[in-house]
Amino acid sequence: MSHQPARRSFLKGRFSRPVVMRPPGAVTEGEFADTCTKCDNCITACPEAIVFRDDEGFPRVDLTKGACTFCGICAQVCTPEAILPTKAWAWRATPKATCLSIQGITCRTCEDQCEQQAIRFRLQTGGRSEPLFDNDLCIGCGACSAACPAGAIDFVQTAPIPSEETRC
Ligand code: SF4
Ligand code: SF4
Ligand code: SF4
Known part of the structure; x- marks a missing residue:
């Protein structure tokens, strides 16, 4: 076996x-x-x-x-x-493949919601465009995720849990 x-x-x-x-x-x-x-x-x-x-x-x-x-x-x-x-908050937004814009359907909802201006789009062939999330500008607030009509935004931890020194 x-x-x-x-x-x-x-x-x-x-x-x-x-x-x-x-x-x-x-x-x-x-x-x-x-x-x-x-x-x-x-x-x-x-x-x-x-x-x-x-x-x-x-x-x-x-x-x-x-x-x-x-x-x-x-x-x-x-x-x-x-x-x-x-x-401190180590989570940062990242797009999933189900993003409408990646699929060729016009959508800029996440960009419209992001007060940090952490999202921009890179044009691709076939009318598609890929959202790019700037980890240095993103604060992981989730405003983009809450508004995304396709549920296509995920979050990843980009840093270890903060140490005691970084706590306020
Ligand atoms: S989580 Fe907040 S700061 Fe980060 S990309 Fe989304 S709306 Fe912008
Ligand atoms: S919005 Fe909710 S989860 Fe976020 S810090 Fe306030 S109480 Fe906590
Ligand atoms: S112990 Fe703290 S973290 Fe756990 S459910 Fe109660 S308030 Fe929330």
Whole structure:
């Protein structure tokens, strides 16, 4: 009997586990599960209503539902200090292949929403154009993602979790 399927599933679990977007200022993922009591305070307090329970009951931010204003209210209401006050946020926007503009359908919705002017378009053949996101200008707010009619904007972490020195 071949052991390939079991090995494949092991590798998938080891390397493909998605990184969950916790509220700004969340402690490292390893610490988070031990610190968060699943009280839901951050979920109910978020004025933008962008924090939801994940499959395990921990809070996760969904930037397709709205933009984060980095108000810090989630950190203020987190008594166990699973979320700490911070100005750092390592997530940055990136387009998916399902982007309408990449498919040749005219759309500049994300660019219109980006106050940081972090998005520009590079023309391609066949009437298509590719959105380019400038990681240095993007603050990961999610305004583009919330407005995208195709749900075609993803977020990636571009830096490690901030150290204590960068917290405010
Ligand atoms: S910083 Fe403010 S807007 Fe962002 S997730 Fe926390 S409470 Fe919501
Ligand atoms: S307020 Fe803190 S302890 Fe409560 S659910 Fe949110 S992160 Fe967890
Ligand atoms: S996440 Fe915010 S700053 Fe970044 S590209 Fe989207 S709208 Fe602009």
